[in-house]
Amino acid sequence: MIRAVRASRRGFHNTTFTAGVNLLLADRSIKAGDKDTTNALGKSTLIEIIDYCLGSNAPAGKGLRIEALEGWAFTLELAVGGNDVAVTRSTDEPGFFAIEGPTTGWPVQPAANKEGIIGLDTKKWRSVLGWALFGLSELASETGYKPSVRSLLSYFVRNHAAAYNTPFKHFDNQKTWDIQVHNAFLLGLDWEKAATWQQLKDQKNALVALKQAIKTGAVDGELGSLGELEAERLRLATQLERERSALSNFQVLPQYREIERQANALTTQIHSLLNANIVDKRRLERYRDSVATEDAPSEDLLEALYTEAGIALPGAVVKTLSDARAFNAKIIANRREFIAGEIASLEAAITERDSQIAALTDRRAEYLSALAGQGALEELTQLQELHAATRLKVDELTNRITQLRQMSTKSDTIKVQTVELKRATTLDYEERRALWSQALSLFSDFSEHLYNAPGRLVIDIDDTGYKFDVEIAGSPSEGISKMKIFCYDLMLISFARQRGLGIDFLIHDSTIFDGVDPRQRAHALELAATMSAKFGFQYICCLNTDMLPVNDFSEGFDFESLVRLRLTDTDPSGSLLGFRY
Structure with a gap:
């Protein structure tokens, strides 16, 4: 008082x-x-x-x-x-x-x-x-x-x-x-019943807050359904196994980069020879077409032209035309001889390049055979990093699935506890x-x-x-x-x-x-x-x-x-x- x-x-x-x-x-x-x-x-x-x-x-x-x-x-x-x-x-x-x-x-x-x-x-x-x-x-x-x-x-x-x-x-x-x-x-x-009500509310609010945090990105992860998460985990698990198999079969070749450089150089030479052959084969084709289609002019062709024109050719002119015919025949002969020489030269060059291409191709095949099933150390490291990243994703997804299951179980538990608390509170109320x-x-x-x-x-x-x-x-x-x-x-x-x-x-x-x-x-x-x-x-x-x-x-x-x-x-x-x- x-x-x-x-x-x-x-x-x-x-x-x-x-x-x-x-x-x-x-x-x-x-x-x-x-x-x-x-x-x-x-x-x-x-x-x-x-x-x-x-x-x-x-x-x-x-x-x-x-x-x-x-x-x-x-x-x-x-x-x-x-x-x-x-x-x-x-x-x-x-x-x-x-x-x-x-x-x-x-x-x-x-x-x-x-x-x-x-x-x-x-x-x-x-x-x-x-x-x-x-x-x-x-x-x-x-x-x-x-x-x-x-x-x-x-x-x-x-x-x-x-x-x-x-x-x-x-x-x-x-x-x-x-x-x-x-x-x-x-x-x-019973005030303790009221305290327990609030504890259950806190647990429920915590679950809601966690879901909201995941949804807004405040917490890493995606809150899909359990089925969606399981499907994604299966996909990643398959990818993880493929990466594991690739790593288990991977061999590191110490000279990998040098052999790879030489193989690339051979490829460049082969491409250069092939390009040269293509050019020469086009020239060879033109020469052959020229030989097949080029004829010497007819001896009487010029006279026929003059006759048709109604012109009588003087003797001097006739002699000059004879000389011209001889000169033209010589030119044609010389040209044929030049083209034949060029054709022979081109054919020889093409044959030589084909021989070089074959040799270079064989050498490149040897290099590629050496590289087959093997790789450089940095490639192995990259594969390992990719494999580790996939494994991390699988682990995170597994944790997310576990968390979702726990959240679902906890939510169900809270519901059950709430019903039980209501029943117990009602019983205590009557008592x-x-x-x-x-x-x-x-x-x-x-x-x-x-x-x-x-x-x-x-x-x-x-x-x-x-x-x-x-x-x-x-x-x-x-x-x-x-x-x-x-x-x-x-x-x-x-x-x-x-x-x-x-x-x-x-x-x-x-x-x-x-x-x-x-x-x-x-x-x-x-x-x-x-x-x-x-x-x-x-x-x-x-x-x-x-x-x-x-x-x-x-x-x-x-x-x-x-x-x-x-x-x-x-x-x-x-x-x-x-x-x-």
Whole structure:
């Protein structure tokens, strides 16, 4: 139970609390102007201070760790594990909690820091709170999916506006596993089942992420079907065997390159001789055609031409023609003799080249025979590299097939485990019916007290784990939505006391009554007073005075006796801290 809240600076309004309902009111003074406000007087700050001393996260520049509060230290007096202690946490050294008072029976004992102050670090202080308030110790879950004291406390000290949006969450981006684990714990369900649900989800998400990584190329490989991969592996295995056989029959000839060079040189010579023969054979053919078709001119041909022309040839001309005939005959004879010589020369040259071609061809055949079945060392190296690359592809493909089979098997296993977990969770749910049904009855009673119609706290189990919901007639309105949270939280603290847990305080900001009809506000505060007396807990609520349903309280309900502190907007000194920033 919280006894008091103090601070190290003058001007702070120290506040003392008692069992039952404790109201912190922000008054609007008669002299206050239109621009004055009760929204900056420190109602929420008081809740933040309590939460701060209970080990909340404290990032620099946020919450109480701002420049205006440098050098401040806040003290929370409360009962922890049967001991009344004072816990002090400064804004300058948020990682240390000074402890004053007896700590008998605590699982972790305070020790002096370098300044000689007795206290605990954040982790150890949270450990003590978890043990004292919720019975937490070394929990069974091997993962991080287990109840934490800070998350559990956030359902009893709703410290942020987002905590008033839904009963089952205390901040907007709260993970599903966090919601399931902590609400299951608080409702008397098997929270370890919720942790196992998340582990299966993680495994499934990991498989999906791996498939996506392979698909996008972030991980090497191709994600085909098992049949496609097996067909490709068979093709590569066949290729691998061909390469292995080629390597086993391969012989290295040390003079391979020199013999290859000589064989290539012979090939070049043979081609040159063949080309020369082709040219000469074409010339030989022309010469032979010329000899066969060329005749000497007729002796009387010239005279016949003149006679036909009707021209009588003089004697001198006749003599000249005779000389011409003799000269022409000699020319023809000489030409025939020249062509015959050329033909003989060409035939001899062709025959000689044929002989050379035959000899060179035989020599080249000997070289090629020497190269047959053998190769150069670099060719062997290249074959070995190609063979190694193919083997690597086969190995990678084999690994991919194994991986795909494992992924398929793992996916099937997850499905089976999910079905089995759902069955086991349902069985455990039935076995715990006597416990969690108390929570459902409390919620139903509380909602009926406020609205004359019982609401419902619903616990379902589906393929993703526990599902929680609350239903009250008229749920769409903002006020009723807030009252769902009120009834749920009041049920949690009452149920926790029934179960014997150490948590014995519930704290709400004025946000809990936003949009709520004054009559329901009155019923809620009266209900809190009744239940806190019945179950032995403390309810702290911060309100603006104009939200207090004075005229709607039942006769005899003395709300004034519940007021522990009044803040005012008369001047800055009327705020919780004694100044405004």
